[in-house]
Amino acid sequence: MHITFHGAAQEVTGSMHLIEVNDKRILLDCGLYQGHRADTYARNLNFPFDPATIDAVILSHAHIDHSGNIPNLVKRGFRGNIWSTAATRNLCTYMLMDSGHIQEQDVEYLNKRNRRKGEPPIEPIYTRQDAENSFDYFVSIGLHRTVTVADGVDLTYFDAGHILGAAFVQLDIREHATGKKWRLVFSGDLGREETPILHPPEAPANADIVLMESTYGNRLHGEFNQARKMLRNVVRNAARRRGKVIIPAFAVGRTQELVYVLNQLDADGDIPSLPVFV
Known part of the structure; x- marks a missing residue:
């Protein structure tokens, strides 16, 4: 072989x-x-x-x-x-x-x-x-x-x-x-x-x-809940300043995860209801 x-x-x-x-x-x-x-x-x-x-x-x-x-x-x-x-x-x-x-x-x-x-x-x-x-x-x-x-x-x-x-x-x-x-x-x-x-x-x-792939082989990812809190804080701060949050993300996979989490944060009352454009 x-x-x-x-x-x-x-x-x-x-x-x-x-x-x-x-x-x-x-x-x-x-x-x-x-x-x-x-x-x-x-x-x-x-x-x-x-x-x-x-x-x-x-x-x-x-x-x-x-x-x-x-x-x-x-x-x-x-x-x-x-x-x-x-x-x-x-x-x-x-x-x-x-x-x-x-x-x-x-x-x-x-x-x-x-x-x-x-x-x-x-x-x-x-x-x-x-x-x-x-x-x-x-x-x-x-x-x-x-x-x-x-x-x-x-x-x-x-x-x-x-x-x-x-x-x-x-x-x-x-x-x-x-x-x-x-x-x-x-x-x-x-x-x-x-x-x-x-x-x-x-x-x-x-x-x-x-x-095996090794794209992230030299680092440790933080816990998902910690990343969720970071995203919540970024959106809250931007909303207070009447600003915008621009997040580059892969079209297939990462984008869907982001939209899902933003929807969860909105539904839980953790961020204000804001328009999301993809």
Whole structure:
């Protein structure tokens, strides 16, 4: 068995890890790399492997840095199954279409600039139509259900507690060449224990190999109730000064948590009733 990291290694975005076993090639996640525009375009447009040789994709969740390059993978020849939870597939139908729209808009702007400079036009990494085409390859399964995704490779999803549909991946692998059995666990992105909407992340029973994210590996989060009190105090102070509170937040996951907590604070009388714009 060989594992190659093609993204999210010594960096945060572009999650993409290739598992090669029993003459099969399985991709864990297929995310967009996000960085400087020129570097981002080149890295996302061209894969470090032939997409047509990939036998299956296993998605941990729908965030664009984990799922966002699936339409390009299909556009360039991938024809296998894209495994995900049902909620992840449903979120991807919105998020990948939106991402395709953004790719089209970016290229329209860049090509106007290129025309002025006398430079050749460029193509979008993928379009909304490419995104729609990719949905035909999604196969949804529930948590704790084991399915065979390739010869000698069984997949089981467990709750990751990150966003709706997020799951960590357990692969039970039987390597034909050596007779060895491996259990590989891929965390995707993990949530916290005390999130107000989602279940806490489950813990795998055991594993021989663990591929784990470490976004917050060098810090400890405070308790959720403490964060709730901090938000309450910020809103109260802003209201007293007739000011505004602007909170940057990821569109899928964090925004819903914030709106939920603000609604709770309002319902409990801890903050004045104020308009919330998203």
